[in-house]
Amino acid sequence: MLTRMEVELSGGWDPPVDGNLRWNGEVHCDRPFVGLLVGSAKDRLYWAKTEVCQPPTFMSLTLHPLRAPLETQLMFHVGSGYLTRMIAAVHPQAAAVRIVLPERVETGVRHGLFVILSNPSANLGALFLAREDVKVGRTGVWRPKAGVDRSLLPSDLLIPLQCAGNGDIEIPRGS
Secondary structure, three states: OOOOOEEEEEEEEOOOEOOEEEEEEEEEOOOOEEEEEEEEEOOEEEEEEOOOEOOOEEEEEEEEEOOOOOOEEEEEEEOOEEEEEEEEOOOOOHHHEEEOOOOEEEOOOOEEEEEEOOOOOEEEEEEEEEHHHEEEOOOOOEEEOOOOOHHHOOHHHHHHHHOOOEEEEEOOOOO
């Protein structure tokens, strides 16, 4: 069993500040939720878990230029979850990002939100779960409850869903 709820996403670009480009938005729904932020680039899958979020919750994507030419740090966060370890070979400008953010998403499904048009491209997305579908540990890190049918969750995210609050793993070739 997996609690279904509709999650609404909205936002837009802010004016650049000190070379940083930021997209700010919000996550709206009718009850508390958790999120698994996911990013993929080259042969790695990155993740970061939020703590339990009370809607509405802040969400942002920042493109931060690094010293090396064409190196930009991607910083994606929702509530208390921060995905900051991804680097893309791209200039920090709005034209470098394809926003694929749907207005409404369902829980338990991995949703693509942003595509960074680098070479190779990088993808950022999220999976949201209702609070009642997770067990929260003493440190705030959550995992799906034992009663949640794992076959209803994306198979490529089962490791991050069971692991620590953030990390990365190699994406097997052919995936």
